[in-house]
Amino acid sequence: MRLDTFLRNTALIARRDIIHYLCEEGSIRVNGIPRRGLFDLSGGEIIEFTLFNDQYQVRVLAFPAFKIKSKDQWSYLEIIEKRKVHSEMEFFSDPSSVQTKTPKFH
DSSP, X not given: OBHHHHHHHTTSSOOHHHHXXXXXXXXXXXXXXXXXXXXXXXXXXXXXXXXXXXXXXEEEOOOOSSOOOGGGGGGTEEEEEXXXXXXXXXXXXXXXXXXXXXXXXX
16 A cells, blocks of 8 residues: 555555655654655564654554545554654644734824
8 A cells, every 4th residue: 555545545644645745854754764645565564763752663553445434544563652842943833723912003
């Protein structure tokens, strides 16, 4: 199964454009080697990626035939490590967090 399809179907990264961006930046590694979204995975491989402020290390257990719910993802993957990474760059911050607007004075 392709790397981008696996990440999307197992609900690790929900949007394909984010997967594509991370692959282009070399942020998604399979067994320590940066890979593109077209890379064919096999069972037992280890995927490493950083998404927003979290760094993941995941082992592939099986391949889902279709998109699954996040509560069912544990039969397809095993999270080896998840840790917080503090980035100094603003564009890596979590887009779902509430952004406060600065007041404008007239």
